[in-house]
Amino acid sequence: MRRTVWGTLIELRFRLLCLEKSINMLLIIPLVLFTTNGIKAQQLKSNIKKPNIIYILLDDVGFSDLGPYGSEIRTPNIDQLASQGIRYNHFETRAICSPTRAALLTGRNNQSVGMIDLAVRDRGYPYSRGRITPAAGTLAQILKRNGYHTSIVGKWHLTPRAQQYDSSSTRKNWPSGKGFQNFYGWLAGWTDQYNPSGLGREIMEGDHPADEANPGGNHVSEAIVNHAIDYLKNGFANNPDQPQFLYLAFGAAHAPIQVPKRYINKYAGNYAEGWDVIRKNRFERQKQLGIIPANAVLTKRHEDDPAWEDLNPVEKTVYARFMATYAGYITHTDEQIGRLIDYLKDSGHYNNTLVFLMSDNGAAPEAGVEGNFARPYGDTLSVYIC
Numbered sequence: 001m002r003r004t005v006w007g008t009l010i011e012l013r014f015r016l017l018c019l020e021k022s023i024n025m026l027l028i029i030p031l032v033l034f035t036t037n038g039i040k041a042q043q044l045k046s047n048i049k050k051p052n053i054i055y056i057l058l059d060d061v062g063f064s065d066l067g068p069y070g071s072e073i074r075t076p077n078i079d080q081l082a083s084q085g086i087r088y089n090h091f092e093t094r095a096i097c098s099p100t101r102a103a104l105l106t107g108r109n110n111q112s113v114g115m116i117d118l119a120v121r122d123r124g125y126p127y128s129r130g131r132i133t134p135a136a137g138t139l140a141q142i143l144k145r146n147g148y149h150t151s152i153v154g155k156w157h158l159t160p161r162a163q164q165y166d167s168s169s170t171r172k173n174w175p176s177g178k179g180f181q182n183f184y185g186w187l188a189g190w191t192d193q194y195n196p197s198g199l200g201r202e203i204m205e206g207d208h209p210a211d212e213a214n215p216g217g218n219h220v221s222e223a224i225v226n227h228a229i230d231y232l233k234n235g236f237a238n239n240p241d242q243p244q245f246l247y248l249a250f251g252a253a254h255a256p257i258q259v260p261k262r263y264i265n266k267y268a269g270n271y272a273e274g275w276d277v278i279r280k281n282r283f284e285r286q287k288q289l290g291i292i293p294a295n296a297v298l299t300k301r302h303e304d305d306p307a308w309e310d311l312n313p314v315e316k317t318v319y320a321r322f323m324a325t326y327a328g329y330i331t332h333t334d335e336q337i338g339r340l341i342d343y344l345k346d347s348g349h350y351n352n353t354l355v356f357l358m359s360d361n362g363a364a365p366e367a368g369v370e371g372n373f374a375r376p377y378g379d380t381l382s383v384y385i386c
Contacts, residue, residue: 050147050243052232052344052353056337057104057247059097059155059254062363065330070285072270072278073327077338081355089291093361097157097189100360101249105138105158105178112136118189119158119173130160131173140179143245151182151231153224154249159187164200171207180247184210184227191251193220193258219260221252225336229343236347248340252333253326255367263328264321271323274308274316276301278323305369322371 067075068082069089094100098119099110106113113136114129121130132138140150152175159173164187175183188200196203196216203215203223217223228248235244271278279298286292301307311319337357344350 049241049352052244052246052349053143053148054246054248054340054353054355055104056340056355056357057101057154057249058333058357058359059250059252060361060364061253061330061359064282064286065253065363068289069291070282070289071330072281073330074266075330075334077334077341078357081337081341081357085355087291091358093359095361097155097254097360101156101158102132104358104360105140105247106132106136107139108136115158120161122160131163132158132178134172138178140175140245140247142179144179144181148243148245149235149239150180150245150247151228151235152180152185152247152249153183153228153231154185154247155189155191155251155254156183156185156187156249157189159200161188161200164188166208174204174207176207182206182227182231184231185224185249186251190254190256191216191220192256193251194218196220219258219332221250221333221336224248224250225339228340232343232349233347236349250333250336253329254364255372257325257329259325259329259332263332264325265328266331267324267327270327271320272316274311274320275305275323276308319369 064070065073067073067079068087094103094110096118099115099117102113102115103110110116111127114127114131114133116125116128117130119130122128123130126133140152144150156175158178162168163170163173171177174187175185184203184205186196186201186203191198191201191203193216203210203212203220205211205227209215215223217226225248228246232244232246235242279301283292283296283298287294287296308316341350341355344353
């Protein structure tokens, strides 16, 4: 089965041989890049040390938003992973957060595991339960059964809203109920990167709100990577021979797009030429990189998107700043990935680690051209009032 998502993404089915000879798992995952860091195929035999496995999941990041895919946005750490691994240019997501995550963790079609849409509520149909059906084992459950220590940090988005309360009587649809032994993150679809609060958006550690003075730290992306490194450190310290499975699910670059000002300023002036030029430049770089065929033809701009030359000076200034903010957010995220990779190298685990980096879907259109200022969805504040 093949289908197009946002006009650019095509299905990839990647078969991962699990670590028991009797278990084969078909993962339908939107792989952006995959690096083995020197692990050879024969090392998956049962008599060889099992590799550590790390999933790095970005959120709402477009096909051309990363350096290895033609972007002008600086992502040196992702670039390095790509140079040492495999880049895929034909892959499919489920085009929205929860369904992609359900497919990613179960290796099955999202509808077959009860997640046709976002994890909100049970709509009364087998394919629309708002959570992963108990009959579908997750990768964390399978790996845990095969001797792995399992951790998740960041966005979960697989728990129905009614079960996101700390007072909920069940944790069966929380990470701990799906095979994860460590959890530091949030249950809903987004959170404020500076003030993670509200139902589903507050920082949880394990099965309860995080017991710390400043949940989420100075920036949530930084805090989740801090905890990811700590979980790996503690796991290796407690049992040096036990392999680790880490699922690192960033809030970036889902709204709200929040990053320290110095990262925005890195891109000051870079987007004054506008999105039409940026789009053409990325397309040409993708040809040069071999991401798309050399004879590919750029599609017309979508009818809902105005031509940059038709905008007035205020709109150009505001939208260029939007793009610089987004670019800074991606670069900041790349730095956090770099910190994790540096830890793996410094601790001697890099060469025995499988790293998968991907996005849950393409760029999100919900905010429209003007974007939203007060909250990710539903705000109608004009750019002329900011």
